[in-house]
Each structure stands twice: as C-alpha cells, then as structure tokens.
Amino acid sequence: xxxxxxxxxxxxxxxxxxxxxxxxxxxxxxxxxxxxxxxxxxxxxxxxxxxxxxxxxxxxxxxxxxxxxxxxxxxxxxxxxxxxxxxxxxxxxxxxxxxxxxxxxxxxxxxxxxxxxxxxxxxxxxxxxxxxxxxxxxxxxxxxxxxxxxxxxxxxxxxxxxxxxxxxxxxxxxxxxxxxxxxxxxxxxxxxxxxxxxxxxxxxxxxxxxxxxxxxxxxxxxxxxxxxxxxxxxxxxxxxxxxxxxxxxxxxxxxxxxxxxxxxxxxxxxxxxxxxxxxxxxxxxxxxxxxxxxxxxxxxxxxxxxxxxxxxxxxxxxxxxxxxxxxxxxxxxxxxxxxxxxxxxxxxxxxxxxxxxxxxxxxxxxxxxxxxxxxxxxxxxxxxxxxxxxxxxxxxxxxxxxxxxxxxxxxxxxxxxxxxxxxxxxxxxxxxxxxxxxxxxxxxxxxxxxxxxxxxxxxxxxxxxxxxxxxxxxxxxxxxxxxxxxxxxxxxxxxxxxxxxxxxxxxxxxxxxxxxxxxxxxxxxxxxxxxxxxxxxxxxxxxxxxxxxxxxxxxxxxxxxxxxxxxxxxxxxxxxxxxxxxxxxxxxxxxxxxxxxxxxxxxxxxxxxxxxxxxxxxxxxxxxxxxxxxxxxxxxxxxxxxxxxxxxxxxxxxxxxxxxxxxxxxxxxxxxxxxxxxxxxxxxxxxxxxxxxxxxxxxxxx
Numbered sequence: 189x190x191x192x193x194x195x196x197x198x199x200x201x202x203x204x205x206x207x208x209x210x211x212x213x214x215x216x217x218x219x220x221x222x223x224x225x226x227x228x229x230x231x232x233x234x235x236x237x238x239x240x241x242x243x244x245x246x247x248x249x250x251x252x253x254x255x256x257x258x259x260x261x262x263x264x265x266x267x268x269x270x271x272x273x274x275x276x277x278x279x280x281x282x283x284x285x286x287x288x289x290x291x292x293x294x295x296x297x298x299x300x301x302x303x304x305x306x307x308x309x310x311x312x313x314x315x316x317x318x319x320x321x322x323x324x325x326x327x328x329x330x331x332x333x334x335x336x337x338x339x340x341x342x343x344x345x346x347x348x349x350x351x352x353x354x355x356x357x358x359x360x361x362x363x364x365x366x367x368x369x370x371x372x373x374x375x376x377x378x379x380x381x382x383x384x385x386x387x388x389x390x391x392x393x394x395x396x397x398x399x400x401x402x403x404x405x406x407x408x409x410x411x412x413x414x415x416x417x418x419x420x421x422x423x424x425x426x427x428x429x430x431x432x433x434x435x436x437x438x439x440x441x442x443x444x445x446x447x448x449x450x451x452x453x454x455x456x457x458x459x460x461x462x463x464x465x466x467x468x469x470x471x472x473x474x475x476x477x478x479x480x481x482x483x484x485x486x487x488x489x490x491x492x493x494x495x496x497x498x499x500x501x502x503x504x505x506x507x508x509x510x511x512x513x514x515x516x517x518x519x520x521x522x523x524x525x526x527x528x529x530x531x532x533x534x535x536x537x538x539x540x541x542x543x544x545x546x547x548x549x550x551x552x553x554x555x556x557x558x559x560x561x562x563x564x565x566x567x568x569x570x571x572x573x574x575x576x577x578x579x580x581x582x583x584x585x586x587x588x589x590x591x592x593x594x595x596x597x598x599x600x601x602x603x604x605x606x607x608x609x610x611x612x613x614x615x616x617x618x619x620x621x622x623x624x625x626x627x628x629x630x631x632x633x634x635x636x637x638x639x640x641x642x643x644x645x646x647x648x649x650x651x652x653x654x655x656x657x658x659x660x661x662x663x664x665x666x667x668x669x670x671x672x673x674x675x676x677x678x679x680x681x682x683x684x685x686x687x688x689x690x691x692x693x694x695x696x697x698x699x700x701x702x703x704x705x706x707x708x709x710x711x712x713x714x715x716x717x718x719x720x721x722x723x724x725x726x727x728x729x730x731x732x733x734x735x736x737x738x739x740x741x742x743x744x745x746x747x748x749x750x751x752x753x754x755x756x757x758x759x760x761x762x763x764x765x766x767x768x769x770x771x772x773x774x775x776x777x778x779x780x781x782x783x784x785x786x787x788x789x790x791x792x793x794x795x796x797x798x799x800x801x802x803x804x805x806x807x808x809x810x811x812x813x814x815x816x817x818x819x820x821x822x823x824x825x826x827x828x829x830x831x832x833x834x835x836x837x838x839x840x841x842x843x844x845x846x847x848x849x850x851x852x853x854x855x856x857x858x859x860x861x862x863x864x865x866x867x868x869x870x871x872x873x874x875x876x877x878x879x880x881x882x883x884x885x886x887x888x889x890x
Contacts, residue, residue: 198226201240204250205229207257208236209613209665211648216597216693224662231653232662235587236614261315261323264617265670269332270308283318288327302327308677310620326620330673331680334706337637337822338561341379342880344372346828347399347742347838348383348412349451350854353864356414358440358456362547363414364864365564366554371868373558376877381555382565382639382825384742386412386548388494388541390576391506394454397850398839400569400641401607403506403576406487406630407494408548410464410540411457417550418543420470433463445861450851468539483542490626491538492527493518493581499533500526507575518581548634555636562685562823563636568627570642571608578623585615585623590651593658597693603650603658610649613666621667625674632682639736643688643707646671647698672705687736687823691715708822709735713812714750714779725786728818737821739812739830742838746827747809748857749835753777758837762846787811790818805833805857806872810879817880826880831873833857 202212210232213223230240238253239245262278280286280300288296291309302313311327351360351368365383372378387402388409389395402409415421424430436459443449472480484491496518497508504511514522527534548564555563571592572578579586586609593605616624631638640646647668652661679686687708690699699709709732716726731737739747745755756776760769787793792814794807809830816824829836834855840847853861867873 200246200250201226201229204240204246204253205233207253208233208238211663214595214663216595225660228653228660228662232651232664235590236612261317261321262313262325264325265620265667266313266325266327267669267673268329270329271332280315281317285316287314310625328670328673328677330677334676334679334686335683336706337685340822341561342824342826343378343380343382344828345382345738345825348386350838350852351864352441352444352853356441357437357460358444359451359453361414362412362551363417366551367864369551369555369560369564370558373555373560377881379560380562380565380637383567385567385569387569390573391501397453399850401573402569403573404494404578405569405572406490406627407541408544410544411453411460413544413547415460415463415467417547418467421467423470424466426466430463430466433459444853445863448861450848451853464540468536480539480542483545484538491541494541494577495534495537496527497577497580498537499530502533508580509575545633552634552636565637565639566631566635567639568631568641570645574609579609582623585611587612589654591654593650593652593661595650595661596659605652605658610651613664617667621670621674624671628675628678632678632684635684637685637687639687639689641689643690643702644694644698647695676705703734711735711737711821712741713739713816725783728815731819731821733820733822735821736823736825737816737819738825738827739816740827743841745837746834747812747830748805748833751780751805751808754835762843764842784808787815810876813876813879826876829854831876832862832867832870
C-alpha cells in the first residue's frame, strides 16, 4: 500500500527524501541509474522519524521540513578548515549576534560572521536574531589535511588471532603483536604492522569470530591480553590454580600449532577469563590506581555503559533486546539498580578495558622504539553488532529497523546485508557527531595509523530494511564534511595516518575528496587495471601515490593460491562458483599470466619459471612485491602469510560454517601452522622482506 501511494506522489516523496538525505536512485556504473523502490524510501524516512506512508503524511512532512530549514538560523554542525577562506556559517539576518564558546572554555561574542582566528577543536556557536529567534550549532575547526606518512614505508599485514607464538594461549595476543613489530622494525626495516579490528566481541555460544561485527568499536577485547604481562599477575595468590590454567593454555596452543586444530576463541577466553578473575583480585598500587582513575575519567559514561552491558550480558544473555524490559534502556532506574547490584562485575569489565588499552599502547611503543615510522595500523570496522554494547548504549543514535549493506553490483547481483545497524545522520549532527568523535579519540590513543573499513560510509551508507532483501535498500547520506573534519582533527592531534578502504563501487568525487584531505586509499594488485581503457594491468607508474598498495587482503586469496589457481579449486569445492569450474580456472589463469607477463617485461622476476604460473612460486611472489615497490604508493603492505606460502584466505566471503573464517593460524604451503618464532626465522619470509628493504632504498621508515 505504501509503495503504491508513494508512486502516486513521486515528486513530493523525492523532495522529502532529498531534504533528509535519502536517495531515490543510485548509479552502480557511470552509464546506468537504478531507481530504488518507494517502500525503501518510506522505510528509511521512518527510521529517521519521518512519517511518509500516505500522501497526506508526505505533504505534511515536506511542509514541516521546508519550514524547519527556512526558519533555522544555524545548521547542526559547521565546519571550518584551517588554511581555507572563512565562510559565513549560513545566511544570517542582519543584526544577528553570535557567541562562540571554545572547547577550552574561552568565549567570543559579536555581530555578524565568526571570527577569523579560532583554535582547532569542537566548539559551540549560538546565534540570536533581532526577531528573537535563536540557534545553536557545533563548530568544528580542523586542519585542512590529515598527517601524511613520514616518507615511504613497507610493512606487514596480519590478522592478530592467527599470529600464535609459543607463549600465547591458543590465539595471537598483544604481546605477540609487540614482538612482531619489534622484530620487523629492527631486522626488516618495516615501517608498520597492520592488524584486524581488535574491538570487543559479542560473547556467544559460539562467539561470532568475525572482527567486523563487534559489540563495541570504542573498547578493545580483553581476549587479546597477555595475562602474564599484567603487573598484578606476579602477586596473584592462587598460584596453583594459575598453574593449572597455564597448562590448559599450553594444550590449546599445542592443539593449534602441533595438531592443526582451528583457533577456538571461546576456549581461549574461558581459560584467560578465569585467570583474569584471579589476577584482578590483586589491589592496584597507588600509581597504577591513579592511571586507572585517569582512564575512567577520560572515558566517563561510555566506559560505565560498556562495563554495565558486559555485566548484564553475563546475567541475561548477550542480546539486550531479550533482557527484562527495564534493562533495555541504559538510562532507566532498573538499569541503575542493576549496575549497583553488579558493581563488582562492572568494575571487573571496566578494569579489563583499561588493561587492554595499556597493552595496546605498549605494542605501539614497541613498534616506534624499533624504528617504525608509523607503527601499528589498527582497523575500524564499519559498524557494530545489533545485540552488542554500543547498540544498547547508543540506541538514540542508531536507525531502528535498518541494516547496513551494499547494493547489487558486478560481483554480487543480490547485494549484501551486513547485519549492522547504521547511525542516524540527524542524531549524529545534533550531537556534534559525539559518538563518532569519541570513538576516533579512543582508537588514536594507541594507533600509529587507522584503516577505515568501507571509508565510503563517511559519505553514505546503503540502508536495508530488516526483513527485506538487500536489493530493496537505498542510500542515506551523512555529513561527510563534518565526518572528515573530525577525522582530520583527531588524527592530527594524535599524529596518526589514516587509510581508507575504498575498494569496490565508489561514488564519483569521493576518492578525490579523500585524497584532498590526506586520507590514503587502498590499491590491490589484481584489481588495478585500466578499466577506462583496454582493461590491461595498470603499469606501476600509473598507480596513485596516496595509497596503501598490497597484493592481497584478508578477504582475498593469498598470493600463492592466486598464482596456482588454488583459490578457484577452493570455491569450486564449496559450491560457490557461478560458472563452470573450467571456465573460472581459465579466466583466473589468463589473469595471472597477464600480470606475470607484465612483471617479466619489467625485469621483476629474478628467475622466470619455464613452467606455468606458480611453478616458481617464491620468485613470483617476490616479483609481485617488486612491482608494488615500483609504484609511487606511500605505503606497501606485505600479507604476512605470503611470506611462508600460506594458501588459505582468512575469510572467504559468501560462506558461514562451510569454511573456517577468522579461525586459521598462519600456515606454510602444506597447511602446517607456523608459530611466530618460526615465522621470524623463516628464510623465505626474510628473503621477501629483504626484497622490500632493497627496493624501498633501505629502512622501511625512510
């Protein structure tokens, strides 16, 4: 019914949608425009608090929105870029007075436009018109560009859980990360180590292993802690119980490294969590207590909410939608009483967040002390799990009944639904984008650089109504200028680089805007072709400079599998091919042969193989990285499993339980797990990193 009514009012509905940033069409390619369904538009508007299900409702909402925009003095957020000419915040009536209160508490008052000299930060602006109308806005003053990498660097890419050492408890941890960074910086001249998102997960039976569907993006997951490196560990009283837990941890590690078992995150947390219960009984010393108090003050209500959700989840399950009614509201009296009742558990989870933050910062210190120009590159997931802590604590900022995904494209005709609730752009703007700003500030505490997954989401996101197919979604626009300004502000304060994952379909102008602001892009070898011309592999001199260039990612086949065609065999064995296997293999082989021919013509293959692609695998992988280093890319990433010939992707899109996504340790060409100690001693990995060092002209940070 709603779709029929909206179809009859296309003009009004389209105007209403446009005024709220809801798209009525999109272009999957320059020569094609797709009109979205009216029902998708109505659903998106409803999630923004706008009733548009009937012709009368559309007319009423349109009139209200037009009146609101006509009468308001200030938009919710104003952006001023330093170095750019000052622009009036809006067309203010003559005689309007402005008042600016900076984030440091300084006040300026006067008529007309904003003053030229304002400090960087997030300030408050108030306007009073002669007719008595008032308006309020957040003013973001930000540097016009983000920090750039110091020179050119090579680095490693790895999923932390997969990086087991002979000291870890069944999965890679933050001490392993620090060890890898210290080794790579000192012996290989690496400039950075990039890891997967380390956000807090939603506990479950089993826990969702994907790092891209976290409970909270603001707080890290304590499963990554190295228990023995917590200072209070040495003073824990029940040494016998700790000894038993260490033995269990050793068995978990041996199961993976020696017996080929999958990484079992839940088993690791069961052992580690029990050990942490013992360790956290030890009182903090005065200095440590003061540091913990500072952490609690810095994170305030957000930390209390996160720890409260964790405590409530232990009691009522990890989906807050199924909790008793009063507990579904983080600000209710019932929740306040429950927080008091569970005070010990709230304190436990709060302290875990602090301990994890401390080991994350220690890993970054180890990287910088080893000479890394950037250090640890952390990954910001595009969203959060609908049942998790952020979705509970920030309910007012999320669009109810909506999920983030992607429209149909050449690679997925059915579109995608990622199961992540989107932020409401109107609520973000009204708050000065506070949740986003505080999220960035928390991550930059310990990040030398930040990779933003699906960076196009700063501009728009594909909203899918729950219960609908991904094809029945539409784009909803965000205030990209404000999002980028806050990103530039927080990154510059931390001196951190930002890398945007901009693979796939990108709206025209987005890459140019990101580049202008200093956000690096992501370029993957196999996708870099002259798509506007003959479609052949793009020669190195035509690659963009402002990017992280890699041969593969966690969602793609390792380079050895692509060279040999084993990635097609894997997809065929799982029934994921959409064409005949022979056709897929022929196309993959032709693609690989074309790239290797280019590498050969450039003299990048030291010992060209006489046989088919993959017959001299190690030389070809080195040649691939010589090619990457021929490009002007500012950062070149080496997928760590490529250094030992691993064939298995860490994640195989399109699978759930058919493939062990996010549970594989780094392994050699035969599938044997390779612990950190053996990785760093591997002649094959050392030879690959030496190629990078030589081609980069010396130290990776130079």
